[in-house]
Amino acid sequence: MHGTEQGESRVGDDASAVSLVAGGALLAVAVVLTALNLRPAVTSVAPLLGDMRNELGTSATWAGLLTTMPGLCFAAAGLAAPRLAQRLGLGHVISLALVVLTAGVAIRAVDGPYVVIGATLLACAGIALINVLIPVVIKGSFAARIGLMTGIYTAALQGGGALGSALTPGLEGPLGGWREALAAWAVVALIALAAWLPAVRRHGGSWAAAATPTGVKPRSLLRNRLAWIVTLFFGTQAFLAYVVMGWLPQIFIDNGVGKVEAGLLTGLSSLIGVPVGLVISPLAARSASQSGWIITLGVTGIVGTIGLMLAPAAAPVVWSVLIGVGMSAFSLALTVIALRARNAEDTAQLSGMAQGFGYLLAGTGPFLFGLLHDVSGDWTIPFVMFLAVYAVQLVAGTLAGRARFV
Template sequence: MALGDPGRAEASPRPVASAPGAHHAFADGQALEIAGEAAAEERLAPARFGPLRATLLLAVAVVLAALNLRAAVTSASSLLGDVRTGLGASAAWTSLLTTAPTLCFAIAGLAAPALARRVGLARAIGVALAVLGVGLVVRVLGGAGVMLGGTFVACAGIALANVLVPVVVKESFAHRVGLMTGLYTAALQGSGALGSALTPPLEGPAGGWRGALVLWAGLALVALVVWVVSARHRPAAEAPRGARRPSWGRLLRSPVAWSVTAFMGLQSFLAYVVMGWLPQIYLGAGLSKGAAGVMLSIATLVAVPFSLMVPAVAARRRSQSGWNAGLTLLAIAGTIGLMLAPAAVPWLWALLLGASMTVFAMAMTVITLRARDAETAAGLSAMAQGFGYLLASTGPMLVGLLHEATGGWTVSLLALLVALVAQLVAGVLAGRPRLV
């Protein structure tokens, strides 16, 4: 039986409630589903492509695609010192390199739905994986400019897939959404852990940082081949009557929408500072290159079980403010630990920061719960991801420039603490039971 077939399959998630203060049922993974809602406008126009056929091979392709969506970022950050030394690059270049993912995510939040409407999800995700693979190869072929350009190309591919792959999970595996969401989320988080843990040990056998980094293009190639073989559209269906595009004017005037957007952006600010700079902070504290990579792996991997459990529980409550605040306080504690005694119990600070990154799933959850209907959810998701990632893109660059200016990490971590206090406020506001 195909994975998307009914029968003994899981029930589809219940729709967003329309009454203020309503309790919301939340299936495992509804938080992930809304990540694809930014591309839902492709279903608001006459359909040219139906959903992809749900097969076991397509499920494997989804997992393989997810395994590529963080490793390109964390593999480079785990060798950032060697890369900078080898290229003779400046601090500004290093900060821009760590900022590339979030800049690309902001742009792709707008570009991905249009690409999927024009060529279909199958081809759009195939293009994304091909672009990712090309960027991973190009970035190791030349000097600092080529490295930066290749990274932008690779991150553009990641950004497109980041928006579009969850649409496949939602549309093609609607009756197995809990299972597929768990697999996708685990692969996504595990990708970051693998990139940071495996790349430093590979540097020696691969003949240097260039060889170690280019190996990740092989994973993109495998994912692309499996995707091309497995991704096939079903016949297109008519768009539902009365379907409409969300009102951007109403969203932009809504304090609720802006609180959700701020929460999304600030939690991404933390996530990409951690993925971009945590190994360097630990190296500065005296840890070895391998140990620093392991600390980043801990921080990215510990979020997997928390992301699967916490949002499902929190979404059943009338308010999510307490959960958002509690997770943010974990990040504040971890950041203070890094600032005061980074080498004392490095694994503890990594655990605290990793557990706190469950706020990504909570941010996706509140997008669902604060929207009064599916069309509003699509617009709110696009707004939160587009503007939010623009805000997040300032984080890695700011932290890097402050480090270069001061010669240490204290001022950089103080700036991160300020952002976390703002995240605390935004999370409390976004968690209140109000509708856009």
């Protein structure tokens, strides 16, 4: 009898282990599919912006608002994300955000310029909530593999951004126009939602308990010096990334590159972050300091930027690859957020602060870059500003990469 009980116990333990592995795999798939949707709503617009303006009869101001709005929206919704997660539950907020994202991407294809603006705002609000909360999911559910899972997440995110800019121009013809090409990405968001809902049912309770312990008021990090350094690092790398996503196609087009090729080159700059993020994030997470990795990526991006500024048509593929490697600092920014916090609660607060205020800074990037281009009549002065922000990113990233806690 005793042997039978031990056998049944082992069978039960084995079944529990299988269930745990299956649950973790399901969550990992849901995270990856969700990440694939966090950039196409933004990157799919830039290659089609000229066609959109021509059909809608809009001004350069409208185009500037459309490219600037994602960062500003990410800031506002990002700051609200930790409080919403505390009240409604982490999993439920991400599910709701996916619904909002899907609706926004679909609705902006149905009417005129104001609907495009409003629906893009809606889609970006959904993205912003997910941006802040996914690092909390990774911290709570993959604590032993933060670097690996962050690398996978950022690789999927950047891969989605690359697909948005690379595939959307090619969809315009077969689907019948820019509206249909943009709306096609709503299907990908629905697939992510279908994967996310069962993951919420399995893990939602543990996330809620980990993110905000009962009876404990979340601490504010607004007076924490390290939190502001992490925020500046996140904000400056996002500033540069949104300038690249918003203006790189036009820079290439103005220098004689075709529209489809310009979209592919911009997609390449995002796609290169996939292998870089997968390799560097786990290695950086295991290092005592992430500063060396951050400096290496930053210097690589600066070299690509200088090449693009001085001779854009000479080696566009090389410049796109180097700039893409530099943009891979995004994966390290998310890794740093997780590593500079001791627990899931602090991760939620630091993620909300860094991404909220960081995207507020980033939102000014495309607008200022375009404004300087309009005022100066060429791309040199905007690139000087771009390089100045890169220098700030290197300093802030070096300080943020040191092994400390908020």
